[in-house]
Amino acid sequence: MNRIIGPFKGFWRTIKFIHNKYRKPKIEMTPFVKICLLALRLYVFVLIGLMVLKFIVTVK
Amino acid sequence: MNVLAKIFYQLRKYSKAFRMFALVAGPGIIVMVADNDAGGITTYTTTGAQYGNHLLWFLILLGPVAYLVQEMTVRLGAVTKRGHAEAIFDSFGSFWGWFSLLDLVLTDWLTMITEFIGMTAAMSIFGIPAWITVLACWMLMGSMILTGSYWTWEKIALVICIGNLIYIPAAFVVHPSVPDIIRNSVIPNLPPGGFTNDLFFLLMANIGTTIAPWMLFFQQSSVVDKGLQEKDIKFGQWDTAIGSLLTVVVAMFLIIVCGKLLLGQPIESAAQAATMIMPKSNYVGTIIAIGLFDAGFLGAICISLASSWAFGEIFGWAHSLNHKIKEAPWFYAYYFFDLLLAGTVVLIPNAPLVLITLFVQVIATTLLPPALVFLILLLNNKKTMGDLVNTQLQNFLNISIVVVIIVLSTMYGLTTLFPNLL
Amino acid sequence: MYNSSSDSSMAPEKTFNLSEIVRAHVIVNGEQIGRIEDLLIVDKDKFAEVTHIVVSRPFGRPQVVVPWEKVKSFDKKEVVLDVGHVEDFVSSARASAVFLKDFVLDKKVLDSKDRELAVVYDVGLTLTNGKLIAVSVDIGKSGLLRRMKLGWLAKLSTKQGGEENGDRVSWVYIEPLPEDIGSFKGDVKLKVIKEQLSELHPVDLADVLEEMSEEDRMAIFRELDTESASDTLEELDPKAQRDLIASLDKERAAQLINEMTPGQAADLLSVLPSWEAKVIIDLIEDKEKSAKIADILEKQDEKAIDFSITGYLSFPPDMTVEKAREQFAEAAKKKAAITYIYVIDRDTRLLGIVDSKSLLLSEGKSQLKDIMTENVVTLNPSATLKKASELFARYLFRALPVTATDGKIIGILLYRDVVALRHRYVE
Numbered sequence: 001m002n003r004i005i006g007p008f009k010g011f012w013r014t015i016k017f018i019h020n021k022y023r024k025p026k027i028e029m030t031p032f033v034k035i036c037l038l039a040l041r042l043y044v045f046v047l048i049g050l051m052v053l054k055f056i057v058t059v060k
Numbered sequence: 061m062n063v064l065a066k067i068f069y070q071l072r073k074y075s076k077a078f079r080m081f082a083l084v085a086g087p088g089i090i091v092m093v094a095d096n097d098a099g100g101i102t103t104y105t106t107t108g109a110q111y112g113n114h115l116l117w118f119l120i121l122l123g124p125v126a127y128l129v130q131e132m133t134v135r136l137g138a139v140t141k142r143g144h145a146e147a148i149f150d151s152f153g154s155f156w157g158w159f160s161l162l163d164l165v166l167t168d169w170l171t172m173i174t175e176f177i178g179m180t181a182a183m184s185i186f187g188i189p190a191w192i193t194v195l196a197c198w199m200l201m202g203s204m205i206l207t208g209s210y211w212t213w214e215k216i217a218l219v220i221c222i223g224n225l226i227y228i229p230a231a232f233v234v235h236p237s238v239p240d241i242i243r244n245s246v247i248p249n250l251p252p253g254g255f256t257n258d259l260f261f262l263l264m265a266n267i268g269t270t271i272a273p274w275m276l277f278f279q280q281s282s283v284v285d286k287g288l289q290e291k292d293i294k295f296g297q298w299d300t301a302i303g304s305l306l307t308v309v310v311a312m313f314l315i316i317v318c319g320k321l322l323l324g325q326p327i328e329s330a331a332q333a334a335t336m337i338m339p340k341s342n343y344v345g346t347i348i349a350i351g352l353f354d355a356g357f358l359g360a361i362c363i364s365l366a367s368s369w370a371f372g373e374i375f376g377w378a379h380s381l382n383h384k385i386k387e388a389p390w391f392y393a394y395y396f397f398d399l400l401l402a403g404t405v406v407l408i409p410n411a412p413l414v415l416i417t418l419f420v421q422v423i424a425t426t427l428l429p430p431a432l433v434f435l436i437l438l439l440n441n442k443k444t445m446g447d448l449v450n451t452q453l454q455n456f457l458n459i460s461i462v463v464v465i466i467v468l469s470t471m472y473g474l475t476t477l478f479p480n481l482l
Numbered sequence: 483m484y485n486s487s488s489d490s491s492m493a494p495e496k497t498f499n500l501s502e503i504v505r506a507h508v509i510v511n512g513e514q515i516g517r518i519e520d521l522l523i524v525d526k527d528k529f530a531e532v533t534h535i536v537v538s539r540p541f542g543r544p545q546v547v548v549p550w551e552k553v554k555s556f557d558k559k560e561v562v563l564d565v566g567h568v569e570d571f572v573s574s575a576r577a578s579a580v581f582l583k584d585f586v587l588d589k590k591v592l593d594s595k596d597r598e599l600a601v602v603y604d605v606g607l608t609l610t611n612g613k614l615i616a617v618s619v620d621i622g623k624s625g626l627l628r629r630m631k632l633g634w635l636a637k638l639s640t641k642q643g644g645e646e647n648g649d650r651v652s653w654v655y656i657e658p659l660p661e662d663i664g665s666f667k668g669d670v671k672l673k674v675i676k677e678q679l680s681e682l683h684p685v686d687l688a689d690v691l692e693e694m695s696e697e698d699r700m701a702i703f704r705e706l707d708t709e710s711a712s713d714t715l716e717e718l719d720p721k722a723q724r725d726l727i728a729s730l731d732k733e734r735a736a737q738l739i740n741e742m743t744p745g746q747a748a749d750l751l752s753v754l755p756s757w758e759a760k761v762i763i764d765l766i767e768d769k770e771k772s773a774k775i776a777d778i779l780e781k782q783d784e785k786a787i788d789f790s791i792t793g794y795l796s797f798p799p800d801m802t803v804e805k806a807r808e809q810f811a812e813a814a815k816k817k818a819a820i821t822y823i824y825v826i827d828r829d830t831r832l833l834g835i836v837d838s839k840s841l842l843l844s845e846g847k848s849q850l851k852d853i854m855t856e857n858v859v860t861l862n863p864s865a866t867l868k869k870a871s872e873l874f875a876r877y878l879f880r881a882l883p884v885t886a887t888d889g890k891i892i893g894i895l896l897y898r899d900v901v902a903l904r905h906r907y908v909e
Binding site: 073207209210287291 | 541542543544588590600601603623626629630664665666
């Protein structure tokens with residue numbers, strides 16, 4: 001069992017390491033940058049939401 | 061200084077500039093020509109068959125747009141010396157980093173599949189079975205990186221780029237109406253029938269093949285891998301400009317050929333177009349098929365490299381074409397993994413290939429806007445870019461482009477999801 | 483390391499044109515690794531020293547930058563490097579380096595008033611004492627023709643037109659290269675104005691040369707044509723003269739000395755070891771001159787006549803002033819003393835002297851015999867230098883004629899020769 005999980009554990013650790021390494025955005029957070037990032041986040045969530053919706057509708 | 065000396069001086073200056081350009085040139089031309097990939101060729105044949113020469117002006121308009129967007133990656137790469145994926149992770153944090161990386165990987169896989177579809181379809185016209193095409197491609201793509209030098213890879217890729225120009229002689233064979241071409245190139249006009257759903261889809265498909273997220277990742281990473289310095293930026297810009305000129309010229313000639321030979325006939329893929337042309341002109345049909353294979357091949361190697369580089373940058377693998385396979389095992393492993401995956405999917409009988417193509421378009425819509433916005437933000441960061449930040453004019457042009465593309469591609473994504481929306 | 487002792491056979495030096503050595507094969511351990519792409523230089527004002535060579539390699543392999551110390555042998559066709567592992571020298575260190583080919587070649591040459599003169603068609607390099615230095619820039623037509631692969635045309639035209647050395651400007655006259663010089667930026671600026679270029683004074687050059695180290699001096703000296711080299715050599719201090727002559731080959735030294743007056747020549751040779759001086763004297767073409775020089779050197783005779791020269795101007799007495807003026811320029815060419823015109827009859831008897839100033843001021847129609855000074859102060863052949871020096875001091879003449887008892891002119895003695903030699907007879 002360990003032989004199968006082992007490499008994945010390592011992989012997971014790598015992901016976590018990378019995640020923490022880049023946790024803080026380095027770009028200077030001017031109001032313009034903040035607004036852009038917020039808008040993008042909204043955009044992506046809405047779009048993904050719509051895709052999920054479509055998927056549910058199609059499956060039904 | 062006498063006239064002879066003046067002439068000599070100018071001549072040497074330009075020939076030196078050209079030699080330096082020849083050293084730097086590569087990433088821009090390759091990425092731009094590669095964006096006429098299998099999907100792109102299909103888009104152009106459809107455009108030509110459906111609207112003839114009517115949309116040439118739109119294609120010409122896309123040239124500068126592609127240049128303006130891609131040129132930013134040259135500056136970003138030459139100044140920061142790091143790839144696009146790393147730049148996003150570093151500047152915008154883990155959330156956007158993972159989002160971009162996963163989205164890139166997903167779109168790359170799907171696009172890769174379309175490339176292999178194109179290649180196998182093109183070769184099947186000559187009676188070559190799909191599995192032979194796929195095997196041959198794997199071997200060729202593998203041998204390109206065996207020397208472990210970016211230079212070799214780039215030179216081979218440039219030769220393949222020249223293959224993409226094969227459509228130009230084809231247009232001379234079919235004797236299209238030159239005044240008609242010129243008129244439609246210069247004067248923006250809507251084709252007969254006005255603005256329809258079909259037209260909108262086609263325009264979007266043309267934008268989508270000219271500006272794709274993987275292109276941003278690819279060019280920035282290859283600029284870094286090639287080792288371009290700030291002093292080379294001028295030449296890098298020329299490289300990109302010439303590339304965007306080539307991509308437009310190739311697209312125009314293909315549209316002209318298809319507009320002449322296939323006008324009014326419904327076309328679903330470039331391979332189908334080639335088959336339909338065969339009875340009319342064996343020569344042109346063959347050219348379109350070979351061009352399609354060439355485009356798919358170039359697209360496949362570039363796209364899989366784009367994600368290989370991205371993974372290498374983030375996971376800290378050695379990630380350069382200048383490494384031997386032993387020195388950068390993961391980098392090359394991913395490159396092959398991409399190729400093997402896409403090739404295998406194509407070989408699966410009855411794979412939902414049309415669905416995949418559609419899916420690509422939707423996924424790309426979610427990635428393109430963030431990628432473009434990030435690019436603009438990065439290029440306005442004075443701390444890293446110094447004097448090479450976007451000028452006001454560049455910002456104005458690029459922000460306009462980005463806004464228009466975001467609006468259009470959002471509409472496109474939505475209408476693909478909900479066809480009854482428009 | 484560049485081994486100067488084992489390669490001393492190739493010393494004192496070789497000269498190259500930059501355009502000839504670019505693309506030369508670069509060999510490491512008997513294997514060709516690439517070609518010379520460029521040379522990195524340090525501009526040292528009077529000349530520029532090559533510090534590194536840039537080697538371009540085939541198949542897109544990154545170029546290598548190798549320090550000059552690693553060069554084992556250097557030639558137009560082939561450069562052998564002594565480096566263990568070539569890859570260790572892969573570098574793109576371009577920060578403050580000056581690339582001779584990239585930054586200097588094909589740049590505009592401006593004079594000190596920023597007027598565009600020409601283009602750097604080539605750069606003259608000299609390999610001396612194991613160092614490679616840039617000593618001159620070629621701005622002449624022959625350089626242009628050579629670069630356009632029409633070298634044969636240049637050779638043809640030089641055969642007809644004599645020497646072509648005036649086309650090379652010594653690095654001494656180049657301003658320090660601009661700091662922002664780059665592939666497309668910066669011009670090569672000269673310290674002199676256009677008009678001076680053909681007549682840069684040997685004294686200035688000598689001053690500059692004296693400040694330099696031996697090998698650098700040698701390298702620049704190499705680049706001069708015979709006449710200005712000879713003039714410059716005279717002006718150097720004795721130690722510098724000795725060093726320079728020692729490193730020149732003897733034929734060349736003899737050639738330079740042949741250009742001088744016997745007095746100057748003897749003065750110069752007197753700083754050399756006597757056996758060396760003898761060798762050179764034997765090589766001098768003009769046997770009469772060499773005999774005089776030998777005489778002076780042996781100090782058996784301090785006779786003024788040994789210092790005399792025959793390069794003077796002479797016209798017949800019935801020549802009109804007008805005519806004399808016309809012929810003056812032509813006749814004055816290659817003459818050492820042109821302050822005075824010696825008026826002589828058919829038997830070369832000295833009748834009088836016209837100084838060039840009065841030639842200009844006199845009536846055109848009058849004849850030379852009308853305006854000449856008849857009462858000429860002359861030296862007889864047996865006069866000593868001391869006597870001559872006294873006469874010069876009294877009359878302030880620039881030159882004195884030496885005449886035989888029958889009045890025939892034998893030669894003239896120049897003030898400058900006597901002054902330069904004063905240490906000989908003052909005691």
